[in-house]
Amino acid sequence: MLLGIHIIVALASLVSTGLALISPSTTKLRASYELIALTVVSGTYLVLHTHLPLTQACLTGLTYLGISSLAVVLARHKLARQKI
Numbered sequence: 001m002l003l004g005i006h007i008i009v010a011l012a013s014l015v016s017t018g019l020a021l022i023s024p025s026t027t028k029l030r031a032s033y034e035l036i037a038l039t040v041v042s043g044t045y046l047v048l049h050t051h052l053p054l055t056q057a058c059l060t061g062l063t064y065l066g067i068s069s070l071a072v073v074l075a076r077h078k079l080a081r082q083k084i
Contacts, residue, residue, distance in 0.1 A: 006042040010064060013039050017071040024079035029072065036068050 013035030020028035040061070047057045 002042065002046060006039065006046060009035055009042060010039045013068060017068050017075070020075040021071050021078070024075045024082065026079070029075060029079065032068070032072055032075075036065070036072070040065065 013032060016028060016035055017032040020032050043057065043061050046052060047054060
């Protein structure tokens with residue numbers, strides 16, 4: 001059950017971050033931050049309590065976090081340029 005929620009939240013965060021990248025706003029960025037944090041927390045819980053292979057989980061998590069972070073940084077820069 002938690003794995004399904006984790007996957008849905010991760011996909012929702014990618015969609016939210018993509019929307020923030022296309023049309024940035026403070027609300028969209030805040031939603032992206034919250035969904036990314038929730039994904040990291042649920043992923044950590046899954047690794048600790050289900051004894052998933054740590055190497056594979058960490059590699060996947062770091063890839064996800066890298067892509068999401070890059071998109072958020074680009075969205076923030078785009079939003080800053082729009083406000084100027």
